[in-house]
Amino acid sequence: MLHWVSKKTKYILIVILVFLSILQFVGPERPATTTENPGDILQVANISPEISDMLKSACYDCHSMETQYPWYASIAPVSWFLYRHINHGREELNFSEWAFLDKRSKLRVLKDIQEVLEEGEMPLSSYVNMHEEAELTDAQKEALMAWAKEFAGVVIKE
Ligand code: HEC
Structure with missing residues (x-):
């Protein structure tokens, strides 16, 4: 097998494989889901x-x-990068904990949502x-930004 590959290349490939295998056992834990x-x-x-379809398909993987x-x-080192995004994303905004935010935080989030969409950041x-x-x-x-703005009006009256 792989007889056209030089011995040196085989050696390097094996070292890379062993290295990648070891990576699977270290690094951060997968953020929990429920x-x-x-x-x-x-x-x-x-x-x-x-709106809920958009939130689910474009935001929920990192913000819920x-x-x-x-x-x-689940494959390191890709997983490390993804887990970091998810932990960081949830810290900034976790739609699954919406009801536990106070009014001020809700209004800030709705404003931030408009901003990140406007800037094309999210x-x-x-x-x-x-x-x-x-x-x-x-x-x-546009529809999502309009919703965030309109919903802020609802939150203010809550
Ligand atoms: C791949 C993961 C990922 C997805 C998908 C994602 N975000 Fe984020 N989001 C992040 C991370 C990470 C941060 C924190 C770091 C940053 O601000 O860049 C963040 C930050 C934010 C913030 C706070 C930013 C600030 O400047 O205060 C808002 C608001 C936000 N995201 C909204 C959204 C919305 C709305 C969507 C869907 C349209 C979305 N995000 C999709 C990962 C994601």
Whole structure:
């Protein structure tokens, strides 16, 4: 097998494989997920299917407890990078804990959502490259921004 590959190349390949195998046993733990989220924004607020579909397909993998991991998510070192994004994303904004935020934080989040969409910062482009369904058209971004603005009006009156 692989007789056209030189001995040296084989040796290097084996070293790389062993190295990659060792990586699988170190590094951060996979951020936990749960589907029981009574405080999730989609549970507690009245949100149209159009908006909730967008949040789910473009934001929920990093900003909720309902992350759906693709197969490559468990392979180090890719996993390290993804887990960091997810932990960091949830820290900034976790839609699954919406009900537990105070009014001021909710309003700040809704403002930030408008900003990141306006600036084209979210969803992260590295994510969209791997998840076609997360790509939002300009019209969808507009709709999401309009929703965040309108919803802020609802939150103010809560
Ligand atoms: C691949 C993971 C990922 C996806 C998908 C994603 N985000 Fe983020 N988001 C992050 C990370 C990581 C941060 C924190 C670091 C940063 O601000 O870049 C963040 C930060 C934010 C913040 C706070 C930013 C600030 O400046 O205060 C908001 C608001 C936000 N995201 C909204 C969204 C929305 C809305 C979507 C869907 C349209 C989305 N994100 C999709 C990973 C993600």
